[in-house]
Amino acid sequence: MPKDYNQIVLSILEFVGGRDNIKQAAHCLTRLRLVLKDESQVNQAQLDAIEVVKGSFAAAGIFQIVIGAGEVEKVYRQLLQVTGLKQATLADVKEEGAAKLNPVQRLVKILSDIFMPILPAIITAGLLMGINNLIGSKGLFIDGKSLLDAYPGLQGTWDLINMMANTSFVFLPALVGWSATKKFGGSEILGIVMGLLLVHPDLLNGWAYGKAAAGIGGAKLPYFNILGVFHFEKVGYQGQILPILIAAYILSQVEGWLKKRVPAALQLLIVPITTIVITGVLALGIIGPVTRSIGTVLTSGIVGIYEHVPVLGALIFGALYAPLVITGMHHMFIAVDLQLIVQNGGTFIWPMIALSNIAQGSAALAMFWVAGNGKEKSMASTAALSAYAGITEPAMFGVNLRYRYPFYAALTGSVAAAIFITLNRVLAPAIGVGGLPAFISIFPQNIPMFLVGMVIAVAVPFLLTVAVAKHRLLKAGKQGAAVME
Template sequence: MGKNYRETAEQVIEYLGGKDNIEQAAHCVTRLRIALKDESQIQLEQLQSVSLVKGAFMNAGVFQVVIGPVEVERVYAELIALTQMKSATVADVKEMGSKKLNPLQKLVKIFSDVFMPILPAIITAGLLMGLNNLIGAKDLFFAGKNLLEVYPNLQGVWDLINMMANTSFVFLPALVGWSATKRFGGSEILGIVLGLLLVHPDLLNAWNYGQAAAGLDGAKLPYFDILGWFSIEKVGYQGQILPILVAAYVLSKVELWLKKRVPSAIQLLVVPITSIVVTGVLALGIIGPVTRHIGNLLADGIVYVFDFAPVLGALLFGALYAPLVITGMHHMFIAIDLQLITQNGGTFIWPMIALSNIAQGSAALAMFWIAKKQNDKSMASTSALSAYFGITEPAMFGVNLSNKYPFYAAIIGSATAAIFITLNDVLAPAIGVGGLPAFISIMPQSMASFFVGMVIAVVIPVVMTFVLSRSKRLNNKA
């Protein structure tokens, strides 16, 4: 098998214009990420014919070759040995590729760079919250009761899981602060401190902000009175994304500006405290209130669209999500999901994303039965299994897009399932693992409807793939 990996690496290098055309190379879980000097030298058709290559495309200035889990590491090792390049990180390659991006692509890339490192923490929290909901949901296992009422000894377990599930969301600004300052070139530890500042216990809990702002039950907003000159709301930003994202950018710029001007002998004394004080005041006094309002407007706008025209909204999202994955713009939805969860207690976006993954896997599964060649069957079966557990790239690029009609079938199934769950108000209290395990992270009262959506996302892509396959064969005969 080692010879196959080396041959694959040799072919990849050749069809990308030779080793002199490769500036940097890295790999993620399933793909080679390559920064090229001249994209016109790519021989795409020949590259996609390589046996281990499941797809190839340009995204955010970086050329990506889909290989699949485990095998990508071995092909990458051979590629590095053949080109005699130094190993690079995905961030290194993205940074080089970003020089070729337009402003919108650069914005999407920022979201991707910030959220991808913290995604495991968010997904873990989502799964734990799903388990927590299963234990505490009434009528799910017993009529009129939940598991805690039937088995009181579970209370301690429920409390522990609840605390673990909430940790990532309560301290989300600290996670984003770390990742964002790293992305913007600042000190990660200062980013963590800034994030923790925004959720300090002395600040009004962000979830109680609405009640205090409306003056319900006599509640009033507390303020910091700064020397009688101006006031700052004592309000936290638990679960908020935009405030810490913008504040981390400002923090990094302030820190870098100071480092260039403060003598090295006193930098440790001056730079951190000045950066935190200046950015902290700006974050609590200006950045936080403004970005919270922007985030609320964004969430309200999306909710309004789905309330006003739920079928149209679900149709468009269900049909367009998979194409957005190809462009990389799907990373934007992580921030939208988290904003919806913070503001409304649940998101209707993520369940549709999970069903899109299932639809892609189902179309690939149909190709397993349709394909004649053993290699095609093997690729389709492994890709379908991967998609059913949330990793869609092998199915999308290796099977569905290369054959076209299964991709169309998956989009039809995804859109139909999205319409159904939207009309039935399916919500998720957190982001979990996409694909079949997604039901764990769905609100208990929505679970039955989500299961029906899952069936739709399996059946329609399979049936449509067979129908379109037959139509294609008839057209070829004609």
């Protein structure tokens, strides 16, 4: 039976406070995104009960209604027709919503806006690196040998995949430079140039900085000598995040300042070169060394907790990651992961993120098992599959948070799995898909323990959710009340 999208839109309007409560509206692949004047007017329980609505939540100043791919566009078109609202882009809505945020939320939003466009490149590199690790790991498939040892013909394939995998990490500052200058209002091409400048082959490779600084093997740090007055390290920043983030912001400010003061006829000649020279000197002479030190201190602090009180660190992270997804603050961990990979050769945070996602999917899968009607089963199964693929919003907002106890069961499973893999020192050399395929991006020697962690993340939330549902069934006397209560 065809859906009545006009009635669906009228119901949505009723439960979000009416047409007058909506300032702007846009949509992404699965969600309707609204900037509301007063979010307290939303009747979330009634809104979530609408036929096509799979959940709703507020984040980053935007009220988001999860509808699903395909249908969200139909609902959006009908919404514009019914309300007379002008079509808006996601950027328009994000900008409007940002005005409602506090300083911390704005910082998190900036990081999210910068990293989200480059995330496909980072994930692709992580998966390719995982494949290479599997091919090159000794004893994983053949006792005492790697696949490369057993089949030398794989060497060329391994080399090619390795080059593809390393590209995104070697030139990460260029990717961040492009995205960050775009966010800060500067010229994207200058952002790319600045990022490439920080990894120029004439600079000492950033991966070798530690050895050179410590004088290992007679290595020494090279320096720029500027007119005999200024001296600063001639060192690259491969894989680093903080230097290019700050440099991109300063570049955008310098460029904007110059454009306001240089005549239009001379801008092409003066603005780019002046911007690059000023920002480049600052980046290599001040920003880079300072941010490297800051990154080292932050990373050392995180590693210190991991080394000295691993159970506490795993408990906190396992319990807090999913709630941070609700606020949108989880995006900040991308930068932390990358810093850990650069400084320590691997990250212990990303494996816990993957297990948290799996735990949310398992709780949603349990709700599919106990649900009493077709709509609930369909929503729960779709949400579980999405979470197992690394996208947890449908599971959290459409199922687990809706009934609360599956969400708590997922947190319990996430904590248990995080503690287990932390005690077993599971690390990832790169960021991959944060779901069931995550094991590909784990160090080969850690894969067995990570797989045990995955079993924990699947079993604990599933069994807890089913147990609570059955308890409610016995208490209420009927399945509908048990699941929906």
